[in-house]
Amino acid sequence: MNFEALLAARAGQVDQALDQALPGEETYPAVIHRAMRYSVFAGGKRLRPVLVLGAAETVGGRPEDALPAAVALEMVHTYSLIHDDLPAMDNDDLRRGRPTSHRVFGEGMAVLAGDALLTMAFERLAGCGAAPEVLCPVILELARAAGVGGMIGGQVVDTASPAADAETVHYIHTRKTGALIRCAVRMGALLGGCSDQDLAALTEYGDHLGLAFQIVDDILGEVGEPGKMGKPAGRDRALAKATYPAVYGLEGSRREAARRIGAAQTALAPFGERAAFLAALAEFCGKRDH
Amino acid sequence: MNFEALLAARAGQVDQALDQALPGEETYPAVIHRAMRYSVFAGGKRLRPVLVLGAAETVGGRPEDALPAAVALEMVHTYSLIHDDLPAMDNDDLRRGRPTSHRVFGEGMAVLAGDALLTMAFERLAGCGAAPEVLCPVILELARAAGVGGMIGGQVVDTASPAADAETVHYIHTRKTGALIRCAVRMGALLGGCSDQDLAALTEYGDHLGLAFQIVDDILGEVGEPGKMGKPAGRDRALAKATYPAVYGLEGSRREAARRIGAAQTALAPFGERAAFLAALAEFCGKRDH
Numbered sequence: 001m002n003f004e005a006l007l008a009a010r011a012g013q014v015d016q017a018l019d020q021a022l023p024g025e026e027t028y029p030a031v032i033h034r035a036m037r038y039s040v041f042a043g044g045k046r047l048r049p050v051l052v053l054g055a056a057e058t059v060g061g062r063p064e065d066a067l068p069a070a071v072a073l074e075m076v077h078t079y080s081l082i083h084d085d086l087p088a089m090d091n092d093d094l095r096r097g098r099p100t101s102h103r104v105f106g107e108g109m110a111v112l113a114g115d116a117l118l119t120m121a122f123e124r125l126a127g128c129g130a131a132p133e134v135l136c137p138v139i140l141e142l143a144r145a146a147g148v149g150g151m152i153g154g155q156v157v158d159t160a161s162p163a164a165d166a167e168t169v170h171y172i173h174t175r176k177t178g179a180l181i182r183c184a185v186r187m188g189a190l191l192g193g194c195s196d197q198d199l200a201a202l203t204e205y206g207d208h209l210g211l212a213f214q215i216v217d218d219i220l221g222e223v224g225e226p227g228k229m230g231k232p233a234g235r236d237r238a239l240a241k242a243t244y245p246a247v248y249g250l251e252g253s254r255r256e257a258a259r260r261i262g263a264a265q266t267a268l269a270p271f272g273e274r275a276a277f278l279a280a281l282a283e284f285c286g287k288r289d290h
Numbered sequence: 291m292n293f294e295a296l297l298a299a300r301a302g303q304v305d306q307a308l309d310q311a312l313p314g315e316e317t318y319p320a321v322i323h324r325a326m327r328y329s330v331f332a333g334g335k336r337l338r339p340v341l342v343l344g345a346a347e348t349v350g351g352r353p354e355d356a357l358p359a360a361v362a363l364e365m366v367h368t369y370s371l372i373h374d375d376l377p378a379m380d381n382d383d384l385r386r387g388r389p390t391s392h393r394v395f396g397e398g399m400a401v402l403a404g405d406a407l408l409t410m411a412f413e414r415l416a417g418c419g420a421a422p423e424v425l426c427p428v429i430l431e432l433a434r435a436a437g438v439g440g441m442i443g444g445q446v447v448d449t450a451s452p453a454a455d456a457e458t459v460h461y462i463h464t465r466k467t468g469a470l471i472r473c474a475v476r477m478g479a480l481l482g483g484c485s486d487q488d489l490a491a492l493t494e495y496g497d498h499l500g501l502a503f504q505i506v507d508d509i510l511g512e513v514g515e516p517g518k519m520g521k522p523a524g525r526d527r528a529l530a531k532a533t534y535p536a537v538y539g540l541e542g543s544r545r546e547a548a549r550r551i552g553a554a555q556t557a558l559a560p561f562g563e564r565a566a567f568l569a570a571l572a573e574f575c576g577k578r579d580h
Contacts, residue, residue: 029443029446029447029450031446031450032438032442032443032446033438036438079405083401083402083405086398086401087397088396088397088398088400088401089398106378107378108376108378108379108449109446109449110378111373111376111378111379111401112442112445112449114405115369115373115404115405115408115442116437116438116442118405118408118409119408119436119437119438119442120433120437120438122412122429122432122433123430123433123434123437126426126427126429126430126433127430127433132422132423132425132426133422133423135422135426136416136422136425136426136429137416139412139416139426139429140413140416140417142412143409143410143412143413143416143417144413146409147406147409147410147413148313148322148323148326148406148409148410152322152402152405152406152409153318153319153322155402156319156321156322156399156402157319159398159399159402160319160321
């Protein structure tokens with residue numbers, strides 16, 4: 001199977017697992033379940049959960065064993081998008097070309113849908129039936145990555161719209177986006193039964209990939225096609241966000257993204273052919289146009 | 291030690307553990323840590339975490355072993371108050387006589403402070419070092435109680451301001467308040483090393499106590515002294531909330547609260563003297579005036 005077909009197959013596997021994990025839209029009280037599903041099934045690329053599965057495979061585990069972590073991570077990612085879009089935060093009306101949660105369900109319900117997805121992520125993980133001595137460290141990974149030391153810390157600094165200096169941009173990017181991507185490969189590796197060396201190598205891969213991913217996001221925010229991005233270009237600049245292009249310019253940002261993709265792939269060397277999927281995924285992230 | 295002294299000592303123990311668990315106010319980025327501490331140290335009665343400790347003791351465990359769950363539960367409770375107070379939800383300016391989080395830190399930061407406390411609750415639990423085979427079920431208890439099947443489900447229906455019929459009020463109360471109180475005693479019991487019978491008896495205690503607690507809350511919302519409550523009386527009625535007094539009247543509500551307190555105490559019979567603290571705590575909850 002070529003990479004794109006395998007990527008689509010795994011994203012489909014994640015979609016199916018998410019569908020099974022989320023209560024049906026008619027479950028009482030219906031509005032919250034509709035709101036949760038509206039945002040989870042909004043055309044996300046499923047890159048984070050696919051990374052979880054890929055990391056499990058790379059260390060010699062079965063991708064299926066990592067599905068609960070993949071589902072939980074996508075729930076956390078989705079919650080963060082719902083809350084980021086709120087009027088009190090980025091005040092976005094569109095996400096991937098569709099009205100944002102608070103535009104459809106109202107602000108209060110969007111807050112609650114985010115809260116519910118974050119909480120359900122831990123419920124799915126804690127109840128997945130994996131060995132407790134593996135599961136507790138996995139739950140800890142997710143909570144740390146999503147918390148004030150990770151994603152929320154990055155969002156706090158981002159929301160404060162600080163001056164775009166190199167240190168601040170690095171802080172925001174390694175946390176707001178990087179923390180969950182690093183967490184994706186670490187959770188997958190742990191559930192795949194990794195060694196300490198495996199974990200260290202995959203963490204390095206995740207750190208480089210996470211930063212590259214956000215730099216590409218910044219670049220697309222400047223020059224991406226609105227039709228593909230589902231939101232207007234130049235929005236970050238209009239909001240005076242601390243982005244890579246604001247600090248390093250577009251060309252400098254492109255170079256750094258390419259360098260990080262290369263470094264991510266280099267970190268996979270110890271795994272040889274078993275890491276083919278993760279290597280191709282890094283390539284794919286570097287070349288994406290939305 | 292008499293009950294009130296013991297209650298104060300245990301609340302102090304919880305305060306100390308919360309202080310150790312939360313990053314200092316100067317930790318970067320400072321604003322989120324200030325916001326988290328502002329709401330956690332806002333004069334809460336610590337009833338839920340004290341219930342966790344009391345349940346551990348009742349089944350023959352050491353209260354200290356249940357402290358991580360007590361801390362996590364108070365973080366979840368605090369997050370729920372911050373989000374409930376938001377303009378898009380109950381739009382409250384005051385909580386326990388002090389300005390609410392969004393009035394002090396702004397709406398975006400209040401959303402993030404709530405998110406951060408919810409996430410940190412799972413981080414503290416997953417990283418507390420208790421035996422994984424006990425910890426995973428405890429984490430699952432907390433996630434279920436706080437999620438759409440529990441507290442959030444209750445909040446969703448409450449926010450929708452439905453007609454105040456008996457079934458709806460029961461649904462809201464058993465989830466919005468009851469779920470965390472039930473969870474408190476179950477987490478404490480599990481960490482205290484309970485038997486299945488212990489767990490069933492304490493769950494019955496928690497279910498009755500949780501309902502009684504919210505009925506008393508409803509009654510105080512109607513007739514409590516604003517100076518003690520820290521918010522104006524009659525606010526629930528003004529918002530047309532589905533409350534016990536709205537369905538059963540004040541006298542009917544008082545009778546039901548008293549009946550539930552009695553039933554909670556009856557459920558403790560198998561534990562004899564070891565449940566003296568939990569029995570007194572139920573009495574205390576029935577008689578509180580704020």
